[in-house]
Amino acid sequence: MCGTCGCGKGEVLIAGKRPQxxxxxxxxxxxxxxxxxxxxxxxxxxxxxxxxxxxxxxxxNDALAAENRRLFxxxxxxxxxxxxxxxxxxxxxxxxxxxxxxxxxPLAVIEGDQQTENDAERxxxxxVRALQINTGKGCHLDASMIARALPQLELETxxxxxxxxxxxxxCPAGFDLGEAAKVVVLSVTEGExxxxxxxxxFRAARLMLLNKCDLLPYLNFxxxxxxxxxxxxxxDIEIIQLSATSGAGxxxxxxxxxxxxxxx
Ligand SMILES: Nc1nc2c(ncn2[C@@H]2O[C@H](COP(=O)(O)OP(=O)(O)OP(=O)(O)O)[C@@H](O)[C@H]2O)c(=O)[nH]1
Ligand SMILES: [Mg+2]
Numbered sequence: 234m235c236g237t238c239g240c241g242k243g244e245v246l247i248a249g250k251r252p253q254x255x256x257x258x259x260x261x262x263x264x265x266x267x268x269x270x271x272x273x274x275x276x277x278x279x280x281x282x283x284x285x286x287x288x289x290x291x292x293x294n295d296a297l298a299a300e301n302r303r304l305f306x307x308x309x310x311x312x313x314x315x316x317x318x319x320x321x322x323x324x325x326x327x328x329x330x331x332x333x334x335x336x337x338x339p340l341a342v343i344e345g346d347q348q349t350e351n352d353a354e355r356x357x358x359x360x361v362r363a364l365q366i367n368t369g370k371g372c373h374l375d376a377s378m379i380a381r382a383l384p385q386l387e388l389e390t391x392x393x394x395x396x397x398x399x400x401x402x403x404c405p406a407g408f409d410l411g412e413a414a415k416v417v418v419l420s421v422t423e424g425e426x427x428x429x430x431x432x433x434x435f436r437a438a439r440l441m442l443l444n445k446c447d448l449l450p451y452l453n454f455x456x457x458x459x460x461x462x463x464x465x466x467x468x469d470i471e472i473i474q475l476s477a478t479s480g481a482g483x484x485x486x487x488x489x490x491x492x493x494x495x496x497x
Contacts, residue, residue: 246367247381249350294408297376301411304383305394311497312394314374314410316434317418318427319400322444324352326418326477326486327395331359333487338494339392343382345374345399352397362386373404376411393494406433413497414439421445421452425459432466440471440489447476 245252305312315323324344331340342363344352353365364382366374374396388394396412398405406415417438419427422445428435435441441463443456456474463470473489475482 245369245371245378247378248364248366248385252378252381291407294376297380298409298411301376301379301383305411305413308388308390308392309497310388310390310392310394311494312396312410312412313493314396314398314405314412314415315418316398316402316405316415316438317400317420318402318423321400321418321420321423322477323397323400323418324355326442326444326475327397328355328359329477329480329483330395330486330490331356331361333483334393334490335359335361339389341386341388341392341394343374343379343386343394343396345378345397347371347399368399372399372401373408374398374410375408379410393490402427402431402434406431406437413493416440416442418442418444419459419463421448421454421456421459425455425462428459428463428466435463435470436467438467438470440473442486443472443474444477446474446481447479 301312304310315327317323327342331342334340340361342353342356342361344356344363344365345368346352346365347368347370349367350365353363356363364386366378366382368374368378379396386394396410415434415438417434417440419441421443428441443459446456449456460472463472471489473482473485475486477483
């Protein structure tokens with residue numbers, strides 16, 4: 234995945250600052266072995282090394298994610314990882330959700346984007362704490378970024394922490410951040426076939442939010458087909474239809490959050 238798309242190289246900024254240890258990130262090592270000198274080029278050896286490096290990368294990420302998860306458990310924090318393609322409505326949904334919940338729970342948000350502080354600013358306008366991670370050329374958040382961000386948020390016990398991942402239906406599926414669950418947002422403008430085209434993401438998610446349902450009267454989008462496609466790749470996936478702009482379906486989403494926070 235990331236070795237071929239080139240993510241992970243370059244500037245990673247957490248709240249505008251560059252983490253010191255990020256210079257030797259694994260995707261850069263991918264690149265080093267993907268272009269061996271012509272004299273030493275042996276396809277099988279390179280493939281073997283890539284497999285080892287990939288295992289190493291995921292093992293390190295999983296270990297850090299387990300540490301994040303332990304920290305969340307000690308403070309009774311429910312962390313949810315929101316994933317989707319760009320523009321499906323994650324931030325719009327978060328803003329509306331935070332407005333409805335901010336007097337009921339301690340809340341915090343970690344925003345992930347390649348560039349800009351825009352989404353964190355939209356969240357802060359609600360009065361909720363938000364920390365922006367800019368991944369530079371990276372196309373996903375990983376557990377080490379979250380581990381570095383957490384001390385800056387100073388989360389209190391019982392916080393509901395939303396992590397908005399970089400808009401991308403591929404790479405974020407493979408990276409555990411220590412969250413309780415991944416929530417995938419699919420908007421009705423994207424087409425019913427996305428769960429089949431990007432099955433890893435829909436398989437990894439506990440909940441699918443079908444967003445922008447207010448637009449259904451203007452589209453040829455078959456809700457039942459989208460739902461059956463999601464269940465073909467993940468028979469256990471829970472599904473809520475909503476609209477972050479009209480507010481339809483928000484009660485069901487808030488009910489899901491309440492249940493998840495009490496059964497965390
Ligand atoms: N009609 C309609 N538009 C929506 C809805 N939710 C979001 N939008 C619009 O979709 C566009 C993208 O919304 P964002 O919330 O920025 O999407 P995002 O998933 O956070 O985007 P990235 O962070 O760039 O991945 C904006 O113009 C929103 O106003 C919805 O429920 N209905
Ligand atoms: Mg956003």
